[in-house]
Amino acid sequence: MPPPNVTGALHMGHAMFVTLEDIMVRYHRMRGRPTLWLPGTDHAGIATQLVVERMLTSEGIKRVELGREEFAKRVWEWKEKYGGTITNQIKKLGASCDWTRECFTLDEQLSRAVIEAFVRLHEKGLIYQGSYMVNWSPKLQTAVSDLEVEYSEEPGSLYHIKYRVAGGSRSDFLTIATTRPETLFGDVAIAVNPQDERYSKYVGKMAIVPMTYGRHVPIISDKYVDKDFGTGVLKISPGHDHNDYLLARKLGLPILNVMNKDGTLNEVAGLYCGLDRFEARKKLWSDLVETDLAVKKEPHTLRVPRSQRGGEIIEPLVSKQWFVTMEPLAEKALHAVEKRELTIIPERFEKIYNHWLTNIKDWCISRQLWWGHRIPVWYIVGKDCEEEYIVARSAEDALMKARDKYGKDVEIYQDPDVLDTWFSSSLWPFSTLGWPDESAEDFKRFYPTTMLETGHDILFFWVARMVMMGIEFTGTVPFSYVYLHGLIRDSQGRKMSKTLGNVIDPIDTIKDFGTDALRFTLALGTAGQDLNLSTERLTANKAFTNKLWNAGKFVLYSLPSRGNVAGWQNIQDHKFNTEEYLLKLPLPECWVVSKLHMLIDDVTESYNKSFFGDVGREIYDFFWGDFADWYIEASKARLYHSGDDSVALVAQAVLLYVFENILKLLHPFMPFVTEELWQALPNRTEALIISAWPQTSLPRNTNLVKRFENLQALTRAIRNARAEYSVEPAKRISASIVGSEEVIQYISEEKEVLALLSKLDIGSIHFTDSPPEDAKQSVHLVASEGLEAYLPLADMVDISAEVERLTKRLSKMQTEYEGLKARLGSPKFIEKAPEDIVRGVQEKAAEAEEKINLTKHRLDFLKSTVVLSQ
Numbered sequence: 105m106p107p108p109n110v111t112g113a114l115h116m117g118h119a120m121f122v123t124l125e126d127i128m129v130r131y132h133r134m135r136g137r138p139t140l141w142l143p144g145t146d147h148a149g150i151a152t153q154l155v156v157e158r159m160l161t162s163e164g165i166k167r168v169e170l171g172r173e174e175f176a177k178r179v180w181e182w183k184e185k186y187g188g189t190i191t192n193q194i195k196k197l198g199a200s201c202d203w204t205r206e207c208f209t210l211d212e213q214l215s216r217a218v219i220e221a222f223v224r225l226h227e228k229g230l231i232y233q234g235s236y237m238v239n240w241s242p243k244l245q246t247a248v249s250d251l252e253v254e255y256s257e258e259p260g261s262l263y264h265i266k267y268r269v270a271g272g273s274r275s276d277f278l279t280i281a282t283t284r285p286e287t288l289f290g291d292v293a294i295a296v297n298p299q300d301e302r303y304s305k306y307v308g309k310m311a312i313v314p315m316t317y318g319r320h321v322p323i324i325s326d327k328y329v330d331k332d333f334g335t336g337v338l339k340i341s342p343g344h345d346h347n348d349y350l351l352a353r354k355l356g357l358p359i360l361n362v363m364n365k366d367g368t369l370n371e372v373a374g375l376y377c378g379l380d381r382f383e384a385r386k387k388l389w390s391d392l393v394e395t396d397l398a399v400k401k402e403p404h405t406l407r408v409p410r411s412q413r414g415g416e417i418i419e420p421l422v423s424k425q426w427f428v429t430m431e432p433l434a435e436k437a438l439h440a441v442e443k444r445e446l447t448i449i450p451e452r453f454e455k456i457y458n459h460w461l462t463n464i465k466d467w468c469i470s471r472q473l474w475w476g477h478r479i480p481v482w483y484i485v486g487k488d489c490e491e492e493y494i495v496a497r498s499a500e501d502a503l504m505k506a507r508d509k510y511g512k513d514v515e516i517y518q519d520p521d522v523l524d525t526w527f528s529s530s531l532w533p534f535s536t537l538g539w540p541d542e543s544a545e546d547f548k549r550f551y552p553t554t555m556l557e558t559g560h561d562i563l564f565f566w567v568a569r570m571v572m573m574g575i576e577f578t579g580t581v582p583f584s585y586v587y588l589h590g591l592i593r594d595s596q597g598r599k600m601s602k603t604l605g606n607v608i609d610p611i612d613t614i615k616d617f618g619t620d621a622l623r624f625t626l627a628l629g630t631a632g633q634d635l636n637l638s639t640e641r642l643t644a645n646k647a648f649t650n651k652l653w654n655a656g657k658f659v660l661y662s663l664p665s666r667g668n669v670a671g672w673q674n675i676q677d678h679k680f681n682t683e684e685y686l687l688k689l690p691l692p693e694c695w696v697v698s699k700l701h702m703l704i705d706d707v708t709e710s711y712n713k714s715f716f717g718d719v720g721r722e723i724y725d726f727f728w729g730d731f732a733d734w735y736i737e738a739s740k741a742r743l744y745h746s747g748d749d750s751v752a753l754v755a756q757a758v759l760l761y762v763f764e765n766i767l768k769l770l771h772p773f774m775p776f777v778t779e780e781l782w783q784a785l786p787n788r789t790e791a792l793i794i795s796a797w798p799q800t801s802l803p804r805n806t807n808l809v810k811r812f813e814n815l816q817a818l819t820r821a822i823r824n825a826r827a828e829y830s831v832e833p834a835k836r837i838s839a840s841i842v843g844s845e846e847v848i849q850y851i852s853e854e855k856e857v858l859a860l861l862s863k864l865d866i867g868s869i870h871f872t873d874s875p876p877e878d879a880k881q882s883v884h885l886v887a888s889e890g891l892e893a894y895l896p897l898a899d900m901v902d903i904s905a906e907v908e909r910l911t912k913r914l915s916k917m918q919t920e921y922e923g924l925k926a927r928l929g930s931p932k933f934i935e936k937a938p939e940d941i942v943r944g945v946q947e948k949a950a951e952a953e954e955k956i957n958l959t960k961h962r963l964d965f966l967k968s969t970v971v972l973s974q
Contacts, residue, residue, distance in 0.1 A: 242367030281334025476522030
């Protein structure tokens, strides 16, 4: 299970992964395979620290006032009090994981694994410390990874500023356009494109940085400069821009930092020291205007980097951090997919996976927080931190190493930073099973795992890193398959957000629609595709749940009483697993059992391919379309049969057999209603969750299936005719069924079923090989090739009254049609109305014309019938 943040409350993304993973686990458990679905939560360093800091602020307490140990104690107290919220909510979704193995990323065992991983990577030279450009969160005062920065298009300004050329006149200056003027205090050079003739004469000279008391920087040329952006002149501030940083390293330029870690300007900014970065921007621009160094300020759309957690604007900053060298790890992870040791579902995400790993950067793993895994590095008091540090598995181990190298009086202190939360999460598949103890029983039995299911949005954040770490520390890919689900959006396809007010809460949804309906709705999506969730879908699937419940009650009511030993023995004597027995069944029973056996094969194949949407739709269509709408209705002709009880017993056996298999197939999707119905069935010796999966490749007879489909077609034709002529629902009508001798034989054998389903008078059904004498006074129906029906019109309606009704209806329809035609005949309407409105009127007119023609045809038929009858 992807460990959700301990701070979290259940959202639809959680509901999605819980549903899909529970489906997988329940299916394989029923197949008799050993299954382990291991739950847990993530300590979520930044998110949790933010929550607790806010809580302390409400109490008038600052984190720094408490100190590190006391703050950590308060976080643990908060975790114990509130951290189980999401776990309890996940249980409400029916997650059948092994809760006795629940893990937390700061558990002692997992923490031991994290330290071991850090030490081993450092011993291999894959972890190093250095000062590099990072994404800095001034609010949280910690580095955040590239993947935790979200960019948004926001309105801003482009500031045009004069940089005077040293030694030139007051009119001799370069104009630079920048969106962040406050960083000019960190300028170390001015750059132009070597092919830009406008500025070639200035290359090699010096420029004066505004508001810095005359600090000079060189004017250089580099093809990196875009001569078409702004003025074509670029200020180089390598301490505050990723691209400038790379350019400065290439050209050997110094790096100047003008910002404190809280987002205020430092002493390098002179008079602006201590001002917040945005306050400094306003004051600086005002001063530039006053000193005639401001050219203009114009509106400009900015691509603003914001912290995924805190939401504040991220500041590029050079900072000393710990990094993992990723290229050698990524190479092995790429090979795993190439060699098909790892399969990503859907396959198209392999390209994204390969792109990320091919273009991977070193991973900044240190965070300036107090909540998380403390970096296992100790420094020597009085020594240079960059050169003199010790990596160890414990403080005691570090002190021993320090004494061996520096003598017994040495003093050490631990690095204050913690590791990126994703570092511990990347070890999840094996740290939860006992690693680094590879002799641990769980590790030997369950590692490597089979399936990882998660959202495609964390393919690199989590999935790729787990693959890299799994191969590095165990020599094996941690899972064979990765199944990626999409995002859940609202009914209009929009991302859910509090701003839009379109967030659907899963707990509220469960209260309104039930857990099974929610799970079924979420599972009907396609791997990797976003799912549009709507109350209409949920309502429809709640109706499906109710339909299943009512069908179950019907089946239970139809079965023999528990004391009817002979009846139950008869049901148990029915074995549906042989072709010979199948052929002995009456047509409706043979049809539904054959269709069930086909369904079992199709559903099992779809489960095996992880086509869960197909599974849901296949079961839904069979249950509602075949079993509930057709067989249950047909079975009533057997159950309420006044003759031989054996007819009813066959129907009872088939009802039970088909329904219990539907429950099995549907159980992974809808565990609550299926388990309750299963337990209500007589003679249940085990829970549905551990019952055996239905056998595949069972017999079916396609020829008999086609025969029943003919009976269905005949029934539909009669039902449609009844509706067309507005026959009263309770009225039984007569019919002549015409067909070949073979067709008539098997249709007539199910005379009671046909009469029940089509509302026919069983005593007035005639089977023949030619049209009846009153054919011209009957409604002629063609059900299928070789099967027709004639329904005497006088038996269905009062012909005179129907002629009168249709005549009035036709008059009204013609009036409406003339109105539509008049609108379409108006040049003013055609010219001025929007195209979609015109098209809509044209479609209505065509539809009205078709209805008029049909009504005229029916009137002519009715009138001719009246004449014939006279």
